[in-house]
Amino acid sequence: xxxxxxxxxxxxxxxxxxxxxxxxxxxxxxxxxxxxxxxxxxxxxxxxxxxxxxxxxxxxxxxxxxxxxxxxxxxxxxxxxxxxxxxxxxxxxxxxxxxxxxxxxxxxxxxxxxxxxxxxxxxxxxxxxxxxxxxxxxxxxxxxxxxxxxxxxxxxxxxxxxxxxxxxxxxxxxxxxxxxxxxxxxxxxxxxxxxxxxxxxxxxxxxxxxxxxxxxxxxxxxxxxxxxxxxxxxxxxxxxxxxxxxxxxxxxxxxxxxxxxxxxxxxxxxxxxxxxxxxxxxxxxxxxxxxxxxxxxxxxxxxxxxxxxxxxxxxxxxxxxxxxxxxxxxxxxxxxxxxxxxxxxxxxxxxxxxxxxxxxxxxxxxxxxxx
Numbered sequence: 001x002x003x004x005x006x007x008x009x010x011x012x013x014x015x016x017x018x019x020x021x022x023x024x025x026x027x028x029x030x031x032x033x034x035x036x037x038x039x040x041x042x043x044x045x046x047x048x049x050x051x052x053x054x055x056x057x058x059x060x061x062x063x064x065x066x067x068x069x070x071x072x073x074x075x076x077x078x079x080x081x082x083x084x085x086x087x088x089x090x091x092x093x094x095x096x097x098x099x100x101x102x103x104x105x106x107x108x109x110x111x112x113x114x115x116x117x118x119x120x121x122x123x124x125x126x127x128x129x130x131x132x133x134x135x136x137x138x139x140x141x142x143x144x145x146x147x148x149x150x151x152x153x154x155x156x157x158x159x160x161x162x163x164x165x166x167x168x169x170x171x172x173x174x175x176x177x178x179x180x181x182x183x184x185x186x187x188x189x190x191x192x193x194x195x196x197x198x199x200x201x202x203x204x205x206x207x208x209x210x211x212x213x214x215x216x217x218x219x220x221x222x223x224x225x226x227x228x229x230x231x232x233x234x235x236x237x238x239x240x241x242x243x244x245x246x247x248x249x250x251x252x253x254x255x256x257x258x259x260x261x262x263x264x265x266x267x268x269x270x271x272x273x274x275x276x277x278x279x280x281x282x283x284x285x286x287x288x289x290x291x292x293x294x295x296x297x298x299x300x301x302x303x304x305x306x307x308x309x310x311x312x313x314x315x316x317x318x319x320x321x322x323x324x325x326x327x328x329x330x331x332x333x334x335x336x337x338x339x340x341x342x343x344x345x346x347x348x349x350x351x352x353x354x355x356x357x358x359x360x361x362x363x364x365x366x367x368x369x370x371x
Contacts, residue, residue: 008092011030011044015062078104120152123153126159126160161174186268188269188296192225196229197231227253267290272296277305281301288354299317
């Protein structure tokens with residue numbers, strides 16, 4: 001197929017497109033890049049209201065549930081006639097499904113797809129526990145017949161690829177989650193005192209409570225000047241603020257929700273950006289954002305997804321449940337400017353491979369090969 005052919009591409013996502021979670025970021029980042037290359041991109045998604053993205057087709061009602069230590073929307077049964085009419089109208093060359101998926105929406109889109117339309121998938125998750133793995137096995141049974149219709153499947157990390165193979169029987173190629181480096185093109189902001197920044201949802205899995213526990217230990221053993229900024233919202237905020245007050249963590253400031261456009265500046269001012277997730281991470285977009293924005297040090301919880309990015313620099317991986325070890329690592333980087341600069345240089349050397357201009361071309365090549 002000539003590489004200059006413009007494609008009609010439909011991204012399929014069971015959940016809403018309104019939240020800034022990892023899968024939604026993937027869909028928007030890849031879809032926006034494809035649009036800039038001249039391709040026609042549509043989003044067939046769960047209940048969504050955003051108006052800043054063109055061609056969003058909100059096709060399924062959602063209910064919010066907890067899965068894999070996260071909150072997400074799952075679709076209620078979607079009208080099969082509505083799906084068939086939309087696909088007939090759009091005449092798509094490619095359907096790109098975010099996986100795993102529900103048989104009640106994405107599964108019905110797959111069934112209604114005409115043979116000439118190629119079906120590509122991206123597998124995003126690893127289980128946070130054996131219970132979530134068991135739930136995924138049940139989903140595999142429900143989707144076994146539609147999985148056979150895929151022409152090619154991508155996994156965002158080796159961990160996701162292993163899970164896709166062992167639970168779903170899927171062979172996949174590995175391509176990382178991309179990031180738009182232009183959106184994080186910031187010069188580092190050097191201001192005293194040194195800053196530790198947490199940015200993420202205030203839920204158990206993201207580990208903010210473990211960070212606070214380590215800060216109690218750090219406050220006991222380190223008398224240097226620093227401040228801690230906690231950015232994000234979630235159901236644990238009140239509990240976390242109460243813990244900080246009870247333990248007299250005077251250097252901790254909760255700033256609440258951080259808009260996407262303000263992320264880069266906040267992270268550029270971080271001497272240590274810390275993402276102490278305990279598990280359930282298939283990749284680590286937040287790690288990439290810290291590296292791209294110019295955080296001097298980007299620390300991640302030692303889980304399968306974050307190891308995909310940070311394995312070559314193990315000093316940047318911490319065991320969040322080991323509060324003493326966690327505090328010692330924070331103290332080390334607070335005390336050693338040379339270590340902060342070395343981590344910064346490593347990040348800048350390695351971040352380019354994740355840019356959407358690189359990963360986008362890889363995904364487009366998959367499309368073109370299948371057409």
